[in-house]
Amino acid sequence: MAPEIAMPLPVCLIENQEGKDLVINKDAAQILSDITQPVVVVAIVGKYRTGKSYLMNKLAGKRNGFALGSTVQSKTKGIWMWCVPHPSKPGHTLVLLDTEGLGDVEKGDSRNDAWIFSLAVLLSSTLVYNSVGTIDQDSVEKLHYVTELTERIKVKSSPKDKDEDEDDSAEFKRIFPSFIWCVRDFTLELELDGKRITEDEYLQNALKLKRGLGKNVMDYNLPRECVHHFFHSHKCFVFETPARSADLHRVEELPESQLCEGFVRQAERFCDYVYVNGQPKTHAGGHPVTGRMLGNLTVMYVDSIRSGSVPCIENAVLALAQIENTAAIHEALSKYEDLMGQVAKSFPTESQEQFLNLQKECEKEAVRVFMDRSFKDEKREYQAQLMRDLLQKFGEFSRYNEEASARKCGALIQELSATLERRLTHGDFCKPGGHKHLLEEKQKLVDAYNRTPGKGIKALEVLQGFLMEKKKMEAAILQADQSLSKREKQVEESRIQREAAQQKMEIEEEKNICLEQTRKEQMRGFEQQMLMLKEKLEQDRLKMLKENERLMEERMKEKQDLLRDGLTNKAAMREQQIQELKKQNDETSSNSWITKGICLLADVASLVLPGVYGKAAVFASNLLKRIF
Known part of the structure; x- marks a missing residue:
């Protein structure tokens, strides 16, 4: 379970130094890096001194927090952040981003406003635009920052041809936030051509x-x-003036009982809508963004801006995937080591089979940790690296198990052979009939050794090694035993040689059995990884299909609106985008999409682990026949 977020007040996430340089606050970045939950990110933008901070405080469930200020001087410089547990989505964190007011005369550099607006778009899953008065031509023109997004944000790293601009803008909508327009101090009646209209219809008419x-x-x-083009789920809220003119400068200080009832009611409606409809931030393909990932993205985007380049979403996601997938490997290995460390406390295992069964569960949990965190591992190179690292760790713990067995067996042999060693030292067997007594003493030792449980997989090898050490001593006692004839000594020597050969064969046979068991277990582990990959790919496919269905619905609605307004050329462009999305869904819906991912894993595994997965491609082919 993720730890409860303890953030009593907002902190500055991106500091705007004198309106010129954007700087990441390391403390704020650390707060994000500690959040492993998916995040719902709500950012608010708009002209300064329009009451943005009040709405963000309401979303945080607080009266105060984000600075409101009571003078014409903008209080919020840069982007401030407040992370709170999401009130209606368990297991999610609500990240609130309050941006400095756009059009602040104190900054003197309008480009800075555009970058603040762009960062709010890049980081959020819901963008709230706050304005005052009405949605008229002037208020729409003040949203000119949206027209600069294609100049300040790149979706793809490769340049687009001019005739592909429309398709490129369609890609923005896949990853950009939903859009809410809040109109403050609204005094008009919601009417159009003498008929009552909703807030959303008011917005749609204004954007026609x-x-x-x-x-x-x-x-x-x-x-x-x-x-x-860029935003989806367009929503509108209109707010009446919150208080009397004389009290507007201290709205944050007034209890809600002294605020206008209609304003309070609408603020609650706004919060309820955001809580219910605000979606977790995702990458293209529907992969959820955690607080940790959001922190890394923020650093990447700000670094791009500071270096004079344009933030590229594709490059940022690829860099993030490298960070996350590398960390996923380390996290998975750590999980494996922790679990196997617990298992190692009971080493040695009674048999190799028992060791493999215990190891199997630890490996499965480790791979699940990797699968849960990794994303965009399209070449399966990170999963292949995990295979190699797990195999190395498997070998280490296998040796620990063998060494524990060898130590225990060695100690047992030393304890059981103490009497035998003492008698050999005193020469008790160097007399007529001594060889027979030696054999009897040795058999007692072997019987006692075999009866002792918990020796582990080195039991036979250690015993045979001990017996081999005594062969020369036994041969000398045999030759010195005057109670045996020459013929009897020859027969006994032959028996000793046959016994030595048999012991050697038994050791080799046991080793081969262990190797075969290990090989089968490793192939079983590979099959388990392929099945887990199949499950992950199926989940990714469903996310992608759902995302494309949403985009098709939105494009279809836009097409219908454009046809109604007589804009047939633009409607034809929407239809082209709809057909492209349908094509993507058809390709994603086929099993070949999953088969390709599994076979790629088999190919990569064969390259990085030829000794273990030399026939992985054939094995993968047979598995695919069974599961499809």
């Missing part, structure tokens, strides 16, 4: 495109088209 090709029409349509 005009027909025509002139510059004025294009300038009018551009920010509206960008909102449609």
Whole structure:
């Protein structure tokens, strides 16, 4: 279970130093790195002194926290963060990002506003845009930052051809946040052509495109088209003035009983909507982002901006995948070592089979840890590395088990042979009939040794080694025994030689049995990994299908709206995007998508572990025939 988040107040995540440089606050980044849960990230942007912080404090369930300020000076410089347990999504963390006001005259550099806006878009799963008055042409134009997103954010690392711009913008919508427009101090009636309309209809009407090709029409349509292209789940809330004019400068100090009832009620509606409908942040493909991953992404994006380059989502995700997959290997190995460390306390195991059965469960848990954290391991190189590392750890614990067995057996032999050694030292067997007595004494030792449980897999080898050490002594006593004839001595020597050969054969046979058991276990482990990979790929497939279905629904609605407004060319572009999404779903729905991933794992495993998985491709082929 993840630890409870203890963050009584917000902290600055990205500091805006004098409106020029963006700097990561290491303490805030550390807070994110400690959050292993998926995060729902809500960022709010808008003109300064429009009450953004009040809404964010409400989402945090607090009256105070984010600085509101009572003068015209903007209080929030950079991006401030507050992480709280999500009130309606167990196992998730709500990350609230309050940005500095756009258009702050004290900054003097409008480019800085654009970067703050871009970072809010990159980091959030829900973007709240806050404005005052009404949604008119002026308020839409103030959202001009959205028209600059394609210049300040790249989806793909490779350059796009000009005729692919439309498809590129469609990719933004796959990974950009949902959009909520909050209109503060709204005094109009929600009516259109004499009919009552909803807040969402009010927003849709304000974002409606005009027909025509002139510059004025294009300038009018551009920010509206960008909102449609980049964001999904467009939602609107309108708020009446929160208090009397005389009290507006101290809204944060007023109890809710002194705020306008309608304003309080709408603020609660806004919070309830965000809690229920705000989705966890994900990468393309639906993979959830944890707080730790969000912290790494924040560092990557800010570093790109500081270096003068444009943040690239694809490059950031690939770099993040490298970080996460490497960490997933270390975490999985740590899990394996911890579990096997507990098992090792009871070493030696009675048999190799028992050791393998115990090891099997530890390996399964380790692979599950890797699967849960890893993502975008498309070449299966990280999973193959995990195989190699687990095999090495397996060999180490196997040796520990053998060494524990050898020590225990050696100590037992030493204890049981004490009397025999003493009699040999005193020459008790160097007399007529001494060889017979030696054999009797040796047999007692062997019987007592065999009756003792818990010796482990080296029991036979240690015993045979001890007996081999005594062969010369036994041969000397045999030759010195005057009670035996020459013929009897020859027969006994032959028996001793046959016994030595038999002992050697038994040891080799036991080793071969252990090797075969180990080989079968390793192939079984490989099969287990392939089955777990199949399960993971199926989950990834469902996420991708669901994501594409959502995009198709949104594109279909946009197409219908465009056709209704007579914008047939733009509607045709939406249809082209819908068909491309259907094609992706058809390809993803086939078993070949999963088969390719499993066979790739087999190919990579054959390369990195040829001694163990030399026939992995054939094995994978046989497995695929069974599971499909």
